[in-house]
Amino acid sequence: xxxxxxxxxxxxxxxxxxxxxxxxxxxxxxxxxxxxxxxxxxxxxxxxxxxxxxxxxxxxxxxxxxxxxxxxxxxxxxxx
Numbered sequence: 001x002x003x004x005x006x007x008x009x010x011x012x013x014x015x016x017x018x019x020x021x022x023x024x025x026x027x028x029x030x031x032x033x034x035x036x037x038x039x040x041x042x043x044x045x046x047x048x049x050x051x052x053x054x055x056x057x058x059x060x061x062x063x064x065x066x067x068x069x070x071x072x073x074x075x076x077x078x079x080x
Contacts, residue, residue, distance in 0.1 A: 029054065037062075 001016045008030060014022045020038035027033050031054065035046045044062035051057040055075065059067045070079030 023036040025034040
């Protein structure tokens, strides 16, 4: 397995013999925003979005299915 990292030590790419490569992207706050698995026609992308408080608010998978997340006043995830 070969992993490349950005200047903050976060993984950017992971390549493992016999497996599809994985690429990671981050926003300006260092939060994971995109994961891309594979290449070309077999590429699968997952997109993560965050609310104003930095909590995960939604996840869109490679098939376009969206999962939204809700939180209570204490910041605990209560809905998915």
